[in-house]
Amino acid sequence: MTIDELHADLTRSGLNLIGQALSIFDADLRLAVSNNQYKAMFDLPDALTRPGTSFEDTIRFLVERGEYGAQDDTDAAVAYRVEQARTFQPHYFERQRPDGQWIAVEGAPLGQGGWITVYTDITDIKRQESLLRARSEELSGQVLDHAERLSAANRELAATNAALQEAQRVLMRSEARIRQVTEMVPAHIAHADADYRYTFSNLQQPMVFTGATNQSIIGLTVEQALGPETFAQLRPFMDRAMTGEPQVFEITHQPSGRRIRIALTPDRTGQGVYALSTDVSAEVEAREAISHAGKRSLAARLTSGMAHDFGNLLTIILGLQGRLAEQSLPASAAEDVQATLAAARRGVTLLSRLASISLPRDLSFQPVNLPALLDEVAALARPSLAEGVTLRLDCDLPPGPLLLDPGALQDSLLNLILNANAALASLEPAWGRISVTARPAGGWLRIAVEDSGPGFSPEALTRATEPFFSTKQGQGSGLGLSMVYDQTKLAGGTLRLDNTGTGARVTLRLPLRRVTRQMVLLVEDDDTIRTDVRAMLTSLGHAVIEAASLTEARAMTDLPGLTMILSDLQLGDGLGLDLAGAGLPLVLMTALPPGDPLRSDAGWPVITKPVDPNRLATVLADVGCHDLRDRPQGAA
Known part of the structure; x- marks a missing residue:
C-alpha cells in the first residue's frame, strides 16, 4: 500500500467513526467522499455511495422513493434540487423524513469547489421537546416556543460559524498565495x-x-x-x-x-x-548600445568610400606645404603656410578618428595609481586651457592601485576637460574653473568633470553622445563625447550628463576594483599555457608558484603566504575542483563550453580558455575585494 493509499484508508476509517452522516460532492456535482452513516441513514445502494456518483442520480433515487414526499413532477423536483446545488449556499435546516426520523442538515461550500453536507439525527431531541411541551403544564407554551426556537437558532448559528471559519481559512490561504507571488x-x-x-x-x-x-x-x-x-x-x-x-x-x-x-x-x-x-537599466543600455552601434556603422559606411582619396589629398597638401615652409617666404605667407599645415594635420587626426569609429575596441586593464594619472592628465591639459581658466583636482580614494584601462581613461578625461575649456573660452571674457573629482561610491568609482560655464543645452543633454553631434558651430568633429561614451561602456561603466545650476557636469562611473597583490598557486598541466598565464599574472604584479599536476598542487596548498589558487578544471590526474578543500579562493580555467555540466556545477568562478588577460585581471581584482566562495558563480 502506498503512502497516499494509506492516508486515504485512514481518512475513510476516521469518517466512519463519526456519528453523523457525511457527504462531499465536487464542483462537477459528483460524489467525492462519504461515510457508512450516509449510506445507512438514507438506505442507499452501493452504486450511489461510490466516488464519482452523480448528484442527480442520488436525488432522483431519493425523490422516487418518496424522501421528499409526494411529487407531481419527478423530473421537475430533481431539476430543482440539482439547480440549487449548482448555486450552493451555506445553509442549516431541520426536516422530518417520511419514516418519522428528524434530521438536521448542515451544508457549507468548499474553497476548492463543491460542498460538504453533514446530516445529524435529532429525533431524540425532538422527542424530548415534544414531551416537555406535553408534560410541563407549569411552563407556558410561549416559553417552550422560545426554547425550541433558541435551540434551533443555536444549531444554525454553529453551522454558520463553521462555514465562516472555512471561508476565513480559504481567504487567508488565498492572501498568502497572492503575497508570495508578489514577493517573487x-x-x-x-x-x-x-x-x-x-x-x-x-x-x-x-x-x-x-x-x-x-x-x-x-x-x-x-x-x-x-x-x-x-x-x-x-x-x-x-x-x-x-x-x-x-x-x-x-x-x-x-x-x-x-x-x-x-x-x-x-x-x-x-x-x-x-x-x-x-x-530597466539593462534594457536602456542595450537600446543605447544598439543606437550607437547603428550610428557608428552609418559613419563607417559614409567615410569608408572617401577615406582613401581624402588621405591621398592630405598627403599631397602636407608635402607641398612642407616644401613651401622650407623656402624663404614673406612673414604673412609663412604664417599662411603654417596655418595650412595645421589645418591639414587636423584633417589627418580627424580622418584617423573617423576610421576608429567602426574598429573594434580592446580594453587593457592594468593596476593604476589614479591620483598620479589625474596629475598627468592635468599636466597635459593645462597648457591648452584658455587664459583665465583654472583646473582643480580633488581625489579622495583609499590607498592602493585600481584596475583600470589607463589609456582609455586618460583620453576620456582629456576630452572632457578640453570640452569644458571650449565652453568657458566662449565666454566674454574667457574665465572660469574646471574641477575633476574622484570618489568611491558603493562598488563604483565616480569621476566627475564640472565647469562653471553656460551648461548643456536641452538638446545637448539628450544628444551629446551621438556621433557627429556638436555645438561648436563647425569647429568640432562631434566625436569626442561619443568616444568617451563608448570607452566607458566598454569598461562596464556609465556616463551621465547634467547641469549643476552653475555649469555643466559629466559623470563617469566605472567598476571599483582595488588591486591586491596575490600569491597565486598556478596549476596547469600544459607547459605552454602555464607559461602564458604566468606572464599575465606577473605583469599584474602578482607572485606565482607553479604546479604541473593535481598531485603536485596538493603538496603546495599549505605554503605560507599563499592567497589563492588558479587551476585548470581538468588536469591529467584529476579535477582542479578537488583543490577546493584547501580553504583558499579558487578560480578555474577551462575550454569546456558554457552550459557543460562540469563547468556549470563548479560552484567557483570559471575563466574560458584561451585566457583573456583583461578577464583574468578583473577576476583577480574581485578576489582581492570579496570571498568568491560566497558568490553565485557561472562563467567569469
Missing part, C-alpha cells in the same frame, strides 16, 4: 494613499531602488522611503494618477544611477494609487 516578482509592487503613504509593499523596493531601506516601508511616506530627490521626480506623476489618469514613465534614480520604469494605476476607490516599479 522582480519588481516593486506597492500602494500609496492620498497622503503619499505606503499601505502595501511586496518588500522588493531595495532590489529596484538601490540604497532604499531594507525594512518594511508600510506606514512611511514615499519621501521618507526614497528620499526628497526621488520623491520630487515622482510627485507630479502621482498627483496626475490620483486624479484618475494612469501614468507610465521612466526616471533615473540618482543615488544608484539606475533607470526605473514606473506604472501608476489609480485606485478605483479614490484612496491613492498602485505602483509597479521595474529596473
Whole structure:
C-alpha cells in the first residue's frame, strides 16, 4: 500500500467513526467522499455511495422513493434540487423524513469547489421537546416556543460559524498565495494613499531602488522611503494618477544611477494609487548600445568610400606645404603656410578618428595609481586651457592601485576637460574653473568633470553622445563625447550628463576594483599555457608558484603566504575542483563550453580558455575585494 493509499484508508476509517452522516460532492456535482452513516441513514445502494456518483442520480433515487414526499413532477423536483446545488449556499435546516426520523442538515461550500453536507439525527431531541411541551403544564407554551426556537437558532448559528471559519481559512490561504507571488516578482509592487503613504509593499523596493531601506516601508511616506530627490521626480506623476489618469514613465534614480520604469494605476476607490516599479537599466543600455552601434556603422559606411582619396589629398597638401615652409617666404605667407599645415594635420587626426569609429575596441586593464594619472592628465591639459581658466583636482580614494584601462581613461578625461575649456573660452571674457573629482561610491568609482560655464543645452543633454553631434558651430568633429561614451561602456561603466545650476557636469562611473597583490598557486598541466598565464599574472604584479599536476598542487596548498589558487578544471590526474578543500579562493580555467555540466556545477568562478588577460585581471581584482566562495558563480 502506498503512502497516499494509506492516508486515504485512514481518512475513510476516521469518517466512519463519526456519528453523523457525511457527504462531499465536487464542483462537477459528483460524489467525492462519504461515510457508512450516509449510506445507512438514507438506505442507499452501493452504486450511489461510490466516488464519482452523480448528484442527480442520488436525488432522483431519493425523490422516487418518496424522501421528499409526494411529487407531481419527478423530473421537475430533481431539476430543482440539482439547480440549487449548482448555486450552493451555506445553509442549516431541520426536516422530518417520511419514516418519522428528524434530521438536521448542515451544508457549507468548499474553497476548492463543491460542498460538504453533514446530516445529524435529532429525533431524540425532538422527542424530548415534544414531551416537555406535553408534560410541563407549569411552563407556558410561549416559553417552550422560545426554547425550541433558541435551540434551533443555536444549531444554525454553529453551522454558520463553521462555514465562516472555512471561508476565513480559504481567504487567508488565498492572501498568502497572492503575497508570495508578489514577493517573487522582480519588481516593486506597492500602494500609496492620498497622503503619499505606503499601505502595501511586496518588500522588493531595495532590489529596484538601490540604497532604499531594507525594512518594511508600510506606514512611511514615499519621501521618507526614497528620499526628497526621488520623491520630487515622482510627485507630479502621482498627483496626475490620483486624479484618475494612469501614468507610465521612466526616471533615473540618482543615488544608484539606475533607470526605473514606473506604472501608476489609480485606485478605483479614490484612496491613492498602485505602483509597479521595474529596473530597466539593462534594457536602456542595450537600446543605447544598439543606437550607437547603428550610428557608428552609418559613419563607417559614409567615410569608408572617401577615406582613401581624402588621405591621398592630405598627403599631397602636407608635402607641398612642407616644401613651401622650407623656402624663404614673406612673414604673412609663412604664417599662411603654417596655418595650412595645421589645418591639414587636423584633417589627418580627424580622418584617423573617423576610421576608429567602426574598429573594434580592446580594453587593457592594468593596476593604476589614479591620483598620479589625474596629475598627468592635468599636466597635459593645462597648457591648452584658455587664459583665465583654472583646473582643480580633488581625489579622495583609499590607498592602493585600481584596475583600470589607463589609456582609455586618460583620453576620456582629456576630452572632457578640453570640452569644458571650449565652453568657458566662449565666454566674454574667457574665465572660469574646471574641477575633476574622484570618489568611491558603493562598488563604483565616480569621476566627475564640472565647469562653471553656460551648461548643456536641452538638446545637448539628450544628444551629446551621438556621433557627429556638436555645438561648436563647425569647429568640432562631434566625436569626442561619443568616444568617451563608448570607452566607458566598454569598461562596464556609465556616463551621465547634467547641469549643476552653475555649469555643466559629466559623470563617469566605472567598476571599483582595488588591486591586491596575490600569491597565486598556478596549476596547469600544459607547459605552454602555464607559461602564458604566468606572464599575465606577473605583469599584474602578482607572485606565482607553479604546479604541473593535481598531485603536485596538493603538496603546495599549505605554503605560507599563499592567497589563492588558479587551476585548470581538468588536469591529467584529476579535477582542479578537488583543490577546493584547501580553504583558499579558487578560480578555474577551462575550454569546456558554457552550459557543460562540469563547468556549470563548479560552484567557483570559471575563466574560458584561451585566457583573456583583461578577464583574468578583473577576476583577480574581485578576489582581492570579496570571498568568491560566497558568490553565485557561472562563467567569469
